[in-house]
Amino acid sequence: MLVAAAVAGPAPALAAPPDGACRNADPAHEVITQMPWAQQLLDVKQAWSHSTGAGITVAVIDSGVNADHPQLRGKVLPGRDLVLPGNGRGDFGCVSHGTAVASIIAAAPAPGVGFRGLAPDARVLPVRITEREFSDSGDPIPINPDAVANGIRFAADEGSKVINLSLSGYGDYPAVRAAIGYAQGKDVLVVAAVGNRAKLGMVASYPASYDGVLGVGSIDVEGARSSDSQIGTYVDLVAPGENVVAAAGPSGHDHWQGTSFAAPVVAGVAALVRSARPELSAAQVATRILATAAPARGGRGSAEYGAGVVDPYRAVTEALTGDRPQALPAVVPAPPDPAGVREAAWWDRAGGAAKAAAGLVLLGVVVAAVACWAVPRGRRRRWAPGRVTPASPRATRAETPDEVFLFPVNG
Structure with missing residues (x-):
């Protein structure tokens, strides 16, 4: 159900965009009240009795985050703007991409609204590296690799424990690779979208391909890989990313598509684990998330699904032996x-x-x-063979899938 009212009552703006910053700001969106399918699949409420992400900062290196959204108020730090010269804050967004990503990670529960973030007590550090995803002609706008690298370093220096990168590309840029290594040296877990270019075949994807980065693919409501979610050895696991609900505009929600919105699911789970088990290193948290993933189509370790579907509850609670979930004791049958x-x-x-x-x-x-x-x-027919009426063909309905629009095309 959609309602026109905001999640919370009107309140003064906390972080309005600077004058002239937004040429085509996102319009208002309605509030989606029903429980999204991704929430039902992940059933994160079970994990919240063990962890809500408290004390963990997750950096969202993206298009900025709207700190005024009712479900994000009080959770968004000032951050940094690397797009506008002289503007220091990243807690606003001209488009809702970064806000949607942040809400999947940390949106607070709201009365009458089914959507909420994976780690509702985590904080978000917004680093604004792009103004909008598309040009006026509809073409994707490339993101400056130096801005990505600088954003990663800033996030690591500001104490982020998890960095979310809902972006991807073909290029292996030394500056980005070095920045990720810098963050990992500070015990930061980096999560990245694998990209939405599967129709081009098994193409390269960075930064998901870098060592130690958790590359996340997208699945739909049936658990199948989204048609555009890329395939390759860089797919470490998958999460809901097709037709998922997330924040949009000043106070509402929208349905989003693409691996950009699967990555923050895993980033949110990483925040839960890092809060519940602060003794674990970033590498150990990644190992735990992979080891506790639920089985997916294609089997464990496939190029489409990686280790499987992220499982928040198991990631937080499961006892591991080495890098595997602890096995249940064997059942010994009684002698006959x-x-x-x-x-x-x-x-x-x-x-x-x-x-x-x-x-x-x-x-x-x-x-x-x-x-x-x-x-x-037989006697009535004088034993002549009877006429057989052929059965009519079975009626079938053509199953034509709806066209999937991926937004943005670079993540």
């Missing part, structure tokens, strides 16, 4: 009772004989019935 075995054998023999006798009786009844039906009909 000799007297019981002999009695069961007798009943099997007796039952077999009874079944054979009953089968002969039933066969005789069927033969007699067929004869009673066939003989009169």
Whole structure:
């Protein structure tokens, strides 16, 4: 259900965009109240009794984050703007992409609204590296690799424990690679979208391909890989990313498509784990998330699904042995009772004989019935063969999938 009212009552703007910053700001969106399918699949409420992400900062290096959105108020730090010279804050957005990503990570529950973030007590550090995804002609706008690299370093220096990169490209840029290494040296877990260019084949994807980065693909409501979610060795696991609900505009929501919105699901789960188990390193958190992933189509370790579907509850709670979930103790069957075995054998023999006798009786009844039906009909036709009317073909409905629009095309 859609309602026109905002999640919360009107309040003064906390971080309005600077004058002239937004040429085509996103319009208002309605509030989506029903429970999204991704929330139902992940069932994150189970994990919240163990962790809500408290004390963890997740950096969202993106198009900025609207700190005024009712479900994000009080959660968004000032951050940094690397697009506008002289503007220091990243807590606003001309488009809603970064706001949607941040809300998947940390949106607070709201009365009457089914959508909420994976780690509602985590904080978001917004780093604005792009103004909008598309040009006036509809072409994707490339993101400056130096801005990405500088944003990663800033996020690491500001104490982020998780960095979300809902972007991807073909190029292996030394500046970005070095910045990710810098963040990992500060024990930061980097999560990245694998990209939406599967129709081009098994193409390169950075930064998901870098060592230690968790590359996240997208699945739909049926658990199948989204048609454009890229395939390759850089796909570490998958998460809901098709037709998912997230924040949009000043106070509402929208449905979003693409690996850009699967990546923050895993970033949110990483925040849960880092809050519940602060003794674990970033590499150990990544290992835990992969080891506890739920089975997906294609089997574990496939180029389409990686380790499987992220599982928040297991990632937070499961006891691991090495890099695997702890195995349940083996069930040892009780030794058979000799007297019981002999009695069961007798009943099997007796039952077999009874079944054979009953089968002969039933066969005789069927033969007699067929004869009673066939003989009169044959006499009426003088034993000429009857005409067989062919069965009409089974009606089928063409299953034409709806066209999937991916936004943005670079993540």
